[in-house]
Every structure is written in structure tokens, then in C-alpha cells.
Amino acid sequence: MARYEGVSVSVIRRLPRYHRFLYDLIQSDVHKISSRELAERMSLTASQIRQDLNCFGGFGQQGYGYNVDALYQEIGNILGLNKGLKIILLGAGNLGMALVKHLSFEAKGFRMIGIFDKNPKLIGQKIHGIEVMPESALEEFCAKEKPDAAILCLPKDVVEELGDRLIGYGIRAFWNFSHYDLGLHHKDSDVPIVVENVHLGDSLMTLCYQINELNED
């Protein structure tokens, strides 16, 4: 994989959205599109699209537009979706369980390889063919399977402590749904980690603000 030095985080954050729209185009049997047309569909400007995609060398041909299939493939390569990174879930409560059932991990670059919980009622149950294991099995599992990432669907107080343990077990990437900003206090440590914090509550409160604004107009 080629490196894309100096590409800003905001461009990277837009790539999955391009990937999603391009996938839809392919599903609708559209295989060629101009930056203007794509911009219209995505509510961006054509120059924004050209700028974004030029960061990676650009895939458009003047007067022809973009080859949708090639661009879809290439964005997938840039994101590294073809590598089957190994991911585990910690916390098989309502939300954790729903994520495993709801998302197509394979299409997003991951293979779900292990689910852990401390609730004895859940241990041994199968979710999408994967048996729920006790947290006590975590260390051995990580040593053997070397997961690339962990999804955290745990109470805040558990995550604070477990985060450090998981880093100790060699996990460097976290998809965190707990009400805790994981990563803040590991920033200065020697071990580089990456974190996507998903704060659903924050999103809901933002919506609340927007509704109140709307109601006042």
C-alpha cells in the first residue's frame, strides 16, 4: 500500500462517505460520473471533490469524469478495507450485541474474532456464530490471536481500567462506545494508539439543541 503522507484527517474522514456513495452508484449500474454530478448527489462542490481525490493522485480524466468502479476500489485500498483486520468485542450487552448483528464488518475492513463479557448468563452463548467468552480468557486469547482492535461497549468505570490492560495485551486500536474519552490519557505514553470515540449521547444532545433552535424560528 502506498503511503499518503500529509493527508488531513478531515479528508480521511470523508473517504468512507465517498466509498458509500460510490457503492450505491455501482448498485444503480452507474459506472462513470463527473465531479459535478457526484458533487450534486453528495451535497459537496465539484472543486471540493476534485481537491479531496487529488490528495491521492486523482482518478478523474478531463472530459470523461470518474471511473466509478476503479475509484470505489481505490478508496477501499486507501482505507485498507481488504486486509481483514482482527477485531474483538468487549461487552455483549444490548449495544454490543446489536453492533455485531447490525454491521457488516467484512465490508468495513474487519473480521470479528472474539466476544467477551463477564456476565455468566452470556458466556457460552453464540452471537453470529461466535461464542461469548469470559473476560478471564482475554489475556491468553490476545496472546494467541493478536487482535488488531477492540470494540468497547462497557460501563465508563470499567473502561478506564480495562483500556490499560488491553494496551498491555498489545491492542492498539479502539472503537469506543463507553461514556469515556478513551485515549486522552494515553496520548503521552510510549505506545501509540488510535481511538474512534462514538458518543451517541453527545449526538443526541446536539440534536436536542438543533430542535430548540428550530422551534424558536
Add this chain to the structure above:
Amino acid sequence: MARYEGVSVSVIRRLPRYHRFLYDLIQSDVHKISSRELAERMSLTASQIRQDLNCFGGFGQQGYGYNVDALYQEIGNILGLNKGLKIILLGAGNLGMALVKHLSFEAKGFRMIGIFDKNPKLIGQKIHGIEVMPESALEEFCAKEKPDAAILCLPKDVVEELGDRLIGYGIRAFWNFSHYDLGLHHKDSDVPIVVENVHLGDSLMTLCYQINELNED
């Protein structure tokens, strides 16, 4: 409620996070904090914090710091969390069900008042004390109860069509988990709507990219 004209969306998006950290401080029995200390906890700069909070008049006193309880209360007021906005859920599958069970809507400004699905097996079941109703009951329900917002946990193709129907029923705000950028094609319509799109898959793909970057270092 006072209006806060001209406050940027990025400031608004940071308010829920302040609210969360202030709540934690109160739980830890901290009732006074300097912008420097708060900045450290939140991995922001003190001047960033002062700037953000000054948008709303500022709550700090020189040489004293912030009154945590008053600031928490005021941010809650700014967000309008005390209004008990009425919200309904469309799609009581794994994810929808998990959201209803997992989140404390009341603390985030909302009251969950109705759940709808078209799966006959789910209809009549109770989730957190709320009976799942058939989609055919939606119009009457909306006319009577006037929900402020709808959570959309539906397949993409359903949302495209249902979004318009819901706007027709008077709903103006959407918390959208479907793989579809709701709102893009209503932008120019006469009816103003607000949307929070939560694209979990995009977040997962961004994590994938970051892991690949990390592995190459």
C-alpha cells in the same frame, strides 16, 4: 431561553462534551475548577475553553475559576435538555432496540413516546415499557402526539421514502442510523428540518485506515 446567535456549529458540538465532563466532576464532588484544570482533563487548551464558554456570556470569575454546578446547569439550559422533547423510534431491530435500552433519553433532553415496526412478531411487545406499534398507526399517532423527533433505524431503501412521509406528518428532526444521508435532498424544500446522521460504518472504516497507518510506522 436566551438565543445564542452566531454561535458556530463546532462550538455547539463541543457543548455535550463539556456537559459530560462537568457531570463527572460533580459526581467526583468537584464544584470549582479553573480553565487550566478543565483544559487538562479534556485535552483542550485553557484559551479554547474560555473562548467556547465566552460565546454564551462566560461563567468564569477571574482568579476563582468556574462554578461547576452552575456551568453544568447552564450548558444543559443552552442545549435545552430540560424540555422533554418527544421522540419516537422507527425500526425496532437489534440496533433500535439497543438504543432504547442503552441510552438515558431523559438526561439528553428527550422522552421516548412511541416505537414502530412492521415486523408482526414485534408488534405488541413492550420495550422499556413502550409497546411496539405497527407502521400503519404512525399517521394517527403523529397527529395526536406530535413527536418532535424520530430515530431512524431502518434499511436505506425504506428511509428514502419514509423520510418524506414523516416530514408530512409534521416531524422536523431526525436521528438517523440508516446508511443514507437523510436531509441532503430536503435542503431546498420549504420545510426546515434538522438531522443528525450517525454513520457507524464510516467510523469503523476510519478506524481501519488509522490502524493501517499505525502498522506502517
